[in-house]
Amino acid sequence: MKITEVKVWLVEGVKYNWTLLKIYTDEGFTGVGEATNWPGSPIVEAAARHAGERIIGLDPMRTDYIWTKLYRDLNWIGPFGVSMCAISGIDMALLDLKGKVLGVPVYELLGGVFRKEIPLYANYWFTKGSFNAEDYAAQAKEVVKAGFTGLKFDPFAHTNYFYGDDLSSNLSLTSSQMDHSYNLSKAVREAVGSNVDIMIETHAMLNTKTAIVMGNRLAGLNITWYEEPLGPENPEMLKAFRERLNPEVSICVGERNYTRHGIRRLLELGVCDVLMPDITRCGGPSEMKRMATMMEAYSILLAPHNPNGPLSTLASAHVCAAVPNFFRQEFMFHDVPWRDTVIDTPLNIQNGKLILSDKPGLGVDLVEEEMVLHPGVVLPRDGFYV
Numbered sequence: 001m002k003i004t005e006v007k008v009w010l011v012e013g014v015k016y017n018w019t020l021l022k023i024y025t026d027e028g029f030t031g032v033g034e035a036t037n038w039p040g041s042p043i044v045e046a047a048a049r050h051a052g053e054r055i056i057g058l059d060p061m062r063t064d065y066i067w068t069k070l071y072r073d074l075n076w077i078g079p080f081g082v083s084m085c086a087i088s089g090i091d092m093a094l095l096d097l098k099g100k101v102l103g104v105p106v107y108e109l110l111g112g113v114f115r116k117e118i119p120l121y122a123n124y125w126f127t128k129g130s131f132n133a134e135d136y137a138a139q140a141k142e143v144v145k146a147g148f149t150g151l152k153f154d155p156f157a158h159t160n161y162f163y164g165d166d167l168s169s170n171l172s173l174t175s176s177q178m179d180h181s182y183n184l185s186k187a188v189r190e191a192v193g194s195n196v197d198i199m200i201e202t203h204a205m206l207n208t209k210t211a212i213v214m215g216n217r218l219a220g221l222n223i224t225w226y227e228e229p230l231g232p233e234n235p236e237m238l239k240a241f242r243e244r245l246n247p248e249v250s251i252c253v254g255e256r257n258y259t260r261h262g263i264r265r266l267l268e269l270g271v272c273d274v275l276m277p278d279i280t281r282c283g284g285p286s287e288m289k290r291m292a293t294m295m296e297a298y299s300i301l302l303a304p305h306n307p308n309g310p311l312s313t314l315a316s317a318h319v320c321a322a323v324p325n326f327f328r329q330e331f332m333f334h335d336v337p338w339r340d341t342v343i344d345t346p347l348n349i350q351n352g353k354l355i356l357s358d359k360p361g362l363g364v365d366l367v368e369e370e371m372v373l374h375p376g377v378v379l380p381r382d383g384f385y386v
Contacts, residue, residue, distance in 0.1 A: 031097025
């Protein structure tokens, strides 16, 4: 069997574009994958097209060989970033194809199931109101009513994820902003009760001093984790941060740490309790499974980052099904209405869990006609990260 074509589509999502792809073969088997990343989605789309051209003529069943070939061939332009997004999407599609050839779900290719009901935590649930405690509390109650027992939000006035004039140049907060952040978080905790996980996101947009002050202040709210209090560039600095933070506060990082090589130092330093690799960035399902196995050796939990499209959601869930050290998976609570129509079978979400089927591969195919109806956004617009 040989790969004959790789098609790539840029599709509009709720906050950013999805990069979706499909691999075709000379025996009629196909596989679908997702390489979503942002900002810079047109660059990711171009990388996925180029990487797809490089695998024409190869045997799609040699999944690890193709992963390694692309990683080594493209290493000269950098082992991470857009090249790894392309590799991630191709790896996902190859595993989907392989599962369809063999007649088994992807989780069987990854070692078999520990679970087929995947607990989710909600993100992007706070879009209907204003940035205040009352509106966040009311919307948090809706999340719990929908059956979710975990939710995440950024209470630090980061209403725009781009670095710009709306942020302090040194990433500090004023006293009133600190009070607002705490009071908003406190209102959410009181709204959802003590049995719901609340994850506090910083987007690495606080300086160290501010992040420590707020992390220690939020400790009293029994937060489940403190996410990306520092950027991914300096694990040693994260270790120093960990030593100054209340030990009851767990740290979660990893959405910008690519491949097993990118998490090695984090594990050695013992700076986090939870790691959140993103399957469309870190190397795809094959690599996320390898990363999870490394994490298990250090008693670190897996909680995949997933503000992406439906294939990312499914592929992440297949990895979560096949590892012992899984905690929760991220899920976009509010999404575009075509999330479930660009695939031929809707996501099966019940009471805050994703229920995996026994269908071969990822269990779905892409619907090309539907994707074409929702082309990716290529010109900047408010609230969208092209």
